Amino acid sequence: MTTASSVSAPETPTPQPGRLRRFAAWLHLHKRVQRNLLLGGPLTWMVVAYFGSLFILLLGAFWDRDPFTGQVQPFAWSLDAFESLITNPVYLTIAVRTITIAAAVTVTDAILAVPIAYYMARIATPRVRQLMVVAVLMPLWAAYLVKVYAWRTILQGNGFLEWALGPFGVDAPGLGQILNAWVVLSYLWLPYMILPIFAGLERIPNSLHEASADLGARAGITFRRVTLPLVFPALVAGSIFTFSLTLGDYITPDLVADAKFVGNVIYDNSSLGNLPLAAAYSLLPIVVMIGYLLVARRLGAFDSL
Amino acid sequence: MTEPRWVRIGLAVASGGVLVFLYLPLVILAIYAFNPSRLQAWPPTGLTLHWFAEAAANPGLRAAIVNSLIAGAGATGVALVLGTAAALAVQRFTFFGRETISFLFVLPIALPGVVTGIALRTTFQTLDVDFGLATIIVGHATFCIVIAYNNVIARLRRLPRTPEEASADLGADTWTTFRRITLPAMGTALLSGGLLAFALSFDEIIVTNFTAGPGTQTIPMWILAAIQRPAEVPVVNVVAFVLILLSAIPVYLAQRIAGGATGGGRY
Known part of the structure; x- marks a missing residue:
């Protein structure tokens, strides 16, 4: 398709078929060629642009830097980046902090998402259900930075939180708290958890609930x-998004919590020219996420994606 | 309905609480757009439309809008062509590794964006590519493809094959059948997939920060820079307000055109 689409074909069959037409007729009989033409573009893109880049990133983690200028020397090999990652304990602290917050965000979102998803799937009338799906989708599509910025204005001094807590004599914690990152990231990714759980609950036939009740199980046991x-x-399936999106975020932690996450180390070092360190540290989220995806696949999450 | 009354009431209250949590920040920020004060303090001091005019005249913001539109159009174009081709191949042909293709396309959104960002940046630097709109488009296209792919393949699964077979029986070749039968049937799926891909590109910052050059700013990059300059705060509020309103468009599309074809959320 990709090769033929640039040329326009005549509207009706002509007595003397042109070259394109003959090619199209030939294609019709050669399904394998059709398939390869279709697959060629997207696969080349993915392999060259995406996997090629990941491969170069992997190589970049082992590149050397000039000891005096700090200039990266591609294809000159060294383990310096890994050495600094291991010897300096701050990188371990940041990794533990990031993964802990990612896990906390995932658990929080699951706890918040199950009741509303259950209500949408099993209790709401079809009309209310439709409205609630829209109500959950709207904040999901609202711009990411707008949402982070909204929380920044709520949390900062003289903000909404201070105003709301003031009458109770409670001081607002202000920006620069690690707990802010937990709250805001849970907020950001909550719709990603609600929607798959809602879809999953909708697929359960009602007869199973009735059978369970008929056999004497109460609501909690069912x-x-x-x-x-x-x-x-x-x-x-939902947790893949909440976990992965938290693991890779470097803007929210900086804007609302003034905290460094794995992403901040990667971004800062790549901006400062220490590419090998950024590349080496980025292997951490890759390995963690591949492990997470393998476990998720065993748990059957991929059928719900 | 098998749930007892107290469970239903409890769930309704919990759902209401979650919805308030989801909307409160957006409502608060929307109100700030009309706040006459330059300071972001709650409660606002009054109501004004002054900052809307100020925002419309902001040159940096205008340039960022143009950049975002170009990047979105470019990434959407690449995503539609490649995503449709992949969906057709997977849906209409059998081949070794067919099951892996879906997994392959999900990978760029399953791995953290910071990984895609640093990988592309390293590659561009190594190959001496100039950073700019082209590199932004490449970055966005990697994760926009999956939206186009998901939308088109969902449609293809539901399409009956008989019109295509009839077309072939009547003597049409592969290209004519595609152009006259398959493509029109995919029309709305392409439209919704394309617009959702565009919306995703319009909002992207995590990868964009790595693949944009020093001179190119998209809307999210402009917001990120402006948030940290107190003088720009009122204009950011207006931009945020407009973006919150604009988020209704992809939601409407996902509901109406795709008929909820894209199951879970954004992809």
Whole structure:
């Protein structure tokens, strides 16, 4: 398709078929060629632009730097970047902090998402359900930076939180708290958790709930023994986004918590020209996420994506 | 309905609480857009439309809008062509590794954006590519493809094959059948996939920061810089207000045109 699309074909079959037409007729009989033409573009793009870049990133982690100027020397090999990552304990602290917050955000979002998703899927009338889907989608599509900025204005001095807590004699914590990162990141990725869980709950046939009730299970037991195991893969699918998006964020931690995450180290070092260190440290989120995806696949999450 | 009454009421209250949590920050920020004060303090001191005029006249903001529109159009174009081709290949042909293709396209959104960003930046630097709009488009296209792919393949799965077979039986070749039968049937899927891809590109900052040159600013990059300059705060508020309103467009599209085809969220 990609090769033929640049030339326009005549509207009706002509007695003397042109070259393009003959090619199209030939294509019709050669399904393998058709398939290869279709796959060629997207696969080349993915392999060259994406996997090629990841490969160069992997190489970049082992590149040397000039000891005097700090200039990166591509294809001159060294383990210096890994040495600084291991010897300086700050990188371990940042890794632990980032993964802890990512896990906390994921758990928080799961706890917040299950009740509303359950209400949408099983209790709301079709009309209310439709409205609630729209209500969850709107904040998801609102610009990322607008949402972070909104929280910054809420949390900062003289902001909404200080005003709301003032009458109770409670001081607002202000910006620069690590807990801010937890709250704001949970806020940002919550819709990504609600929607897959909602879709997963909707797929459970009502007869299963009725059967469970007929067999004498009360609501709590039905939820724990029937609903939760069936919706769990969808929850894991949602958690891929909440976990991965937190793991890679470097703007929110900086803007609301004044804290360094793994992404900040990567971004700062790449801006400062220490590419090998940035590349070496970026292997951490890659390895963590590949491990997460492998576990998620075993738990059946990919069917719910 | 098998849930007892107290469960239903409890869930309704919890759902209401979550919705308030989701909307409160957006509402607060929207109100600030009309705040006459230059200081971002709550409560606002009054109501004004003054900052809207100021925002419209801001040259840096205008340049950023143009850049974002070009980058979005470029990334959407690449994503639609490649995503449609991949969807057609996966849906209409059998081949070794077919199951892996979907996984392959999900990878750029499953791995953190900072990884895509640093990988592309390293590659561009190594190959001595000049940073600018072209490099931004490449970065955005890597994760926009999956949206086009998901939308088109969802449509192809539901399309009956009989019109295509009839077309072939009547003597049309592959290209004519595609142009006259398949493409029109995919029309709205391409439209919704394209607009959702555009919206995603318009909002991207994590990867863009790595792939933009020093001279090129997109809307999110402009916002990020302006947030940290107190003098620009009122103009940022106006931009934020407009962007919150604009987020209704992709939501409307996802609901109406795609009919919720893209199951979970944004992709």
